[in-house]
Amino acid sequence: MPLTKRIIPCLDVREGVVVKGVCFKDLRKVGDPPTLAVEYQDQGADEIVFLDVKATVAGQRTLHEAVRKTAETLFIPLTVGGGIRSFKDVRDTLKAGADKTSINTAAVQNPGLITECADAFGSQCVVLALDAKRKGDSWEVYSHSGTTPAGLDAVDWAKDACDRGAGEILLTSIDADGTKAGYDVELTRSVVRAVNVPVIASGGCGTIDHIVEVLTKGEADAALAASIFHYGEHTVADVKKILESKGVLIRKDVGM
Amino acid sequence: MRVSIMDYGVGNLYSIAKGLERSGGEIEIVTDPRALARSEAIVFPGVGAFGAAMDVLRPVREELRRAIAEGVPTLGICLGMQILFESSEESPGTGLGVFGGRVTKLLSGRVPQMGWNDVKSSDDPLFDGIPQGSKFYYANSYICQPTEKVAVAETEYGQRFAAAVRKNTLCGVQFHPEKSGPPGLKLLKNFVALAEGNQ
Numbered sequence: 124m125p126l127t128k129r130i131i132p133c134l135d136v137r138e139g140v141v142v143k144g145v146c147f148k149d150l151r152k153v154g155d156p157p158t159l160a161v162e163y164q165d166q167g168a169d170e171i172v173f174l175d176v177k178a179t180v181a182g183q184r185t186l187h188e189a190v191r192k193t194a195e196t197l198f199i200p201l202t203v204g205g206g207i208r209s210f211k212d213v214r215d216t217l218k219a220g221a222d223k224t225s226i227n228t229a230a231v232q233n234p235g236l237i238t239e240c241a242d243a244f245g246s247q248c249v250v251l252a253l254d255a256k257r258k259g260d261s262w263e264v265y266s267h268s269g270t271t272p273a274g275l276d277a278v279d280w281a282k283d284a285c286d287r288g289a290g291e292i293l294l295t296s297i298d299a300d301g302t303k304a305g306y307d308v309e310l311t312r313s314v315v316r317a318v319n320v321p322v323i324a325s326g327g328c329g330t331i332d333h334i335v336e337v338l339t340k341g342e343a344d345a346a347l348a349a350s351i352f353h354y355g356e357h358t359v360a361d362v363k364k365i366l367e368s369k370g371v372l373i374r375k376d377v378g379m
Numbered sequence: 380m381r382v383s384i385m386d387y388g389v390g391n392l393y394s395i396a397k398g399l400e401r402s403g404g405e406i407e408i409v410t411d412p413r414a415l416a417r418s419e420a421i422v423f424p425g426v427g428a429f430g431a432a433m434d435v436l437r438p439v440r441e442e443l444r445r446a447i448a449e450g451v452p453t454l455g456i457c458l459g460m461q462i463l464f465e466s467s468e469e470s471p472g473t474g475l476g477v478f479g480g481r482v483t484k485l486l487s488g489r490v491p492q493m494g495w496n497d498v499k500s501s502d503d504p505l506f507d508g509i510p511q512g513s514k515f516y517y518a519n520s521y522i523c524q525p526t527e528k529v530a531v532a533e534t535e536y537g538q539r540f541a542a543a544v545r546k547n548t549l550c551g552v553q554f555h556p557e558k559s560g561p562p563g564l565k566l567l568k569n570f571v572a573l574a575e576g577n578q
Binding site for chain 2: 124126127129164169191194195196197198199200214217218219220221222242243244245246247248290291319320321344345374379
């Protein structure tokens with residue numbers, strides 16, 4: 124069987140609390156990470172992502188405490204990213220209870236880090252976080268939370284990172300992020316077709332139709348969303364019901 | 380039942396420890412593999428790489444093989460299942476070789492296989508009470524090719540492969556039960572029950 128398409132609520136975490144950024148600014152508190160993660164698990168989420176949007180050294184300790192507490196009651200995969208700078212950060216984050224870590228800036232600055240981590244922990248633990256912004260006919264990679272152009276083409280960088288051992292790509296469109304106007308379907312499809320690892324689409328989700336679109340036309344393996352879940356507009360179960368009605372293969376409760 | 384989880388020094392052991400605890404197991408995290416041979420039950424978790432895990436276990440390979448042969452209940456998860464076999468394309472060197480066969484790279488398009496897939500189980504105590512059609516979470520680039528008839532469940536991902544193997548109380552699962560929601564937790568519970576029945 125092909126794998127089911129995954130629905131992944133993302134919790135933007137800052138100093139131990141969940142916030143949701145609009146274009147990476149104007150952060151607003153919406154809840155406690157372990158509580159929200161388990162709530163989404165019960166709604167049928169296939170995976171959870173924690174993104175540390177402040178990523179200071181002190182913040183990392185608080186984040187690890189939240190990860191540890193979450194891992195005790197979460198029985199679906201947990202990916203943690205934001206501020207992961209070194210091999211040691213990856214190891215410590217996995218040890219705290221994450222199943223995967225996502226790396227952006229550190230991988231751009233030192234691509235060898237991808238290989239080092241993949242060799243030690245396995246490719247499945249190493250997620251390349253790729254933030255891209257349209258530039259003419261293509262997309263440019265940005266590091267440092269979307270503030271710094273890296274001088275790399277998004278599709279080329281995705282391929283290169285996979286050759287180096289990245290096991291998954293978390294692809295965020297900076298143009299779409301926070302707009303609620305839909306994912307960048309074209310960017311997503313371009314990256315999906317260029318690589319042999321799963322691609323998680325992120326940035327721009329405002330409606331369930333956006334999720335349907337990026338998983339079908341965009342060919343993404345998974346869709347990440349935040350605000351449509353955090354503010355109670357829709358549950359993960361609502362999303363899956365609609366996906367199923369459109370013939371998209373999803374994981375559902377079989378009565379346990 | 381005291382269940383010893385081997386810590387190779389990498390990765391998340393919280394979820395498997397908590398999952399087994401919920402299943403009625405008393406958990407011990409073991410960093411010195413010599414302690415494993417005296418365990419009531421052993422779990423090899425699914426984190427890291429074949430070569431690195433075997434580097435940790437190789438000094439006590441013979442003791443472990445003997446303990447498993449004498450019936451110490453054992454569950455290998457993902458990589459932990461793979462090291463129960465003879466060898467792997469991932470790294471040179473031998474595995475524990477308590478199952479015959481080798482570990483090969485997945486041939487399908489998107490590798491690692493990362494996500495939820497179907498598991499077709501036979502009527503086996505490991506899958507007791509788990510409805511057919513339940514999905515389990517996979518994160519693997521390699522699969523086991525048993526030479527004996529030990530597969531008790533199968534999954535298809537470009538090719539068919541052993542999702543679960545069992546020989547008495549020696550068990551291996553290629554998916555991650557600790558990451559597979561309610562069906563996964565039930566499987567852990569079934570393993571603990573199987574191990575306890577053996578006491």
